[in-house]
Amino acid sequence: MDEALLRSLTPQVLGILVRRGADFAAAEDAVQEALLEAVRVWPEDPPRDPKAWLVTVAWRRFLDATRADTARRRREDRVEEEPAPGPAPAVDDTLQLYFLCAHPSLTPSSAVALTLRAVGGLTTRQIAAAYLVPEATMAQRISRAKRTVADVRFDRPGDVGTVLRVLYLVFNEGYSGDVDLAAEAIRLTRGLAASIDHPEVSGLLALMLIHHARRATRTTPDGTLVPLAEQDRTRWDKALIAEGIGILHPALARDRLGEFQAQAAIAALHADAQTTEETDWVQIVEWYDELVRLTDSPIARLNRAVAVGEADGPRAGLAALAQLDPTLPRHTAVAAYLHERDGDPTTAARLYAEAAHQAPNLAERDHLTRQAARLNSARRA
Template structure:
């Protein structure tokens, strides 16, 4: 009797199996190749003969594939004898192996794009084709990127604690890429963040997961049927996902109770205040501004300071917002868009229309450009 193959289970086992091989001293690229061969074998064998210990089965098959590819017959026999005496890691070992793999894929020597691609390949278990489709690049291009990343970290040692902040930045990059093709990178980032939270008891990991859940809860309301952007204030809040909001808030509250505030917890707190408001008019902008002040203190990020300007305007009026904006660099991304919004609120439609058009020319995505162009056209129509 055959049973359907649980592909989600297979993908979830990948980081643990890879981590076991890397911990045994296998080069990352060779380990990844061996695990992929084991996955192919699992697809062939498991429907008719599912193993009692899926992870142990994959570890054994991947290890043997590695031995077959790289060792002499004598060395292979010695290693096989040793591995059969070595117990397959239990739950705690699995978490340690997965965590090591997260740190390896977010190695500081990798560029952000390479770290993201390698994380999706090794930790997420996605194929090169799926990653290429998600990033809208040719499969060959993505294969080269992943190969270069593997070569870069060849021989990298994991004998020191990894940088949690780097891992979180990589996962947030995955989340912010959105989705296309048959791979939903938003859902994938949330899945990986859940896995990381299970492996690592850290309030910022929880903060990032909460932030992802709260942002993704608004996803269905962010675009109109024609694909155009819908600003937060105009979104149909009935289309927000209450279950995701409730889970995000609960995870955030638990993280905040540990009194180890970080930037992802602060961002999640801002998102939670937006989610808590029944309407745009009921948003607690004073408290949001307080959280932005915390976020500026934590990051000193110019982008955060620009976002804070909007909170200043909502809490204290457009003139206060414009005064705060004047302290920032006009070359910041989205500076012109924020300036346009504030000038419109301050009763200067001519200036606002000009700034919306300027912001549209600088927009990096088609939906954003179209939205800003429509804002400029709306004001210009009112002026004629």
């Protein structure tokens, strides 16, 4: 069973059903039933035309459900009778599905879930496992999302920026359950890039690839965080880095800079350096200046303070940090790092301990606790 093929065909089949007159929610349910039937049937009897097979089965499921629903009898009058079997239409509505699933009326979590189901072809169980929530909870979330977009016109233009933010949320979720969400986000972003020529789509894809190239070195086998400066760069995936940079450069050359291109440029500079000492921090600061100009993001300003501390010294970094809201996530951890770089281990140890209490997850808390313990042990020695 070629699961990758099924996932790639899912949005195309869904788009065909919607164009034939099925409402989005009913069409999506029918496609999911067709996918389950494919998993059951194809290993023993693979079809000559997988897409046409899925369209035929999904359309039959939709008609069966429509005819059985007496409360919606009027809708049956609008439904075409079953088309004769044959090649599936060549029209690909995948791009419109991306826009629909990332509709502004949806919450980010609902948009992510609907995108993974309708465009990604994942089952509700797989999505629930990936997000560590009960399957019933995820089913309700997806149902609400489908109801929300039920009356949205399928051919209306969507916002690329919203789609990209949804895909980036998927990428950052990690690797829980039996679905690698980072890899899934890359696959979906590749699909979006094939559907639309947009420099920010290229920028996001490049950013994902370059970040993903460092995946194996970010933690030890027991889950301990490994900071960028301590990662084994010989284990970075050079092919992914080269692909990401190869995608980024033509996007930047179009002179339509966006936030994902700027982030990808920063990631590329880190990836280009053979060692931490060779990192071009001056240029990284310049890219953070562009990112701040584009987004005015407090997190971008926080990361810029770290880069300034590397480029111009820890005192300059602390001065940049002093201009930011101290309640920002990881502000205390950055302050601890810069104070340590400035030769003040006592203040740094105290701040590392404070940052550990504020850490958003166990791995980060343990890392910061170890940093505090390291400095305190050195002082007592």
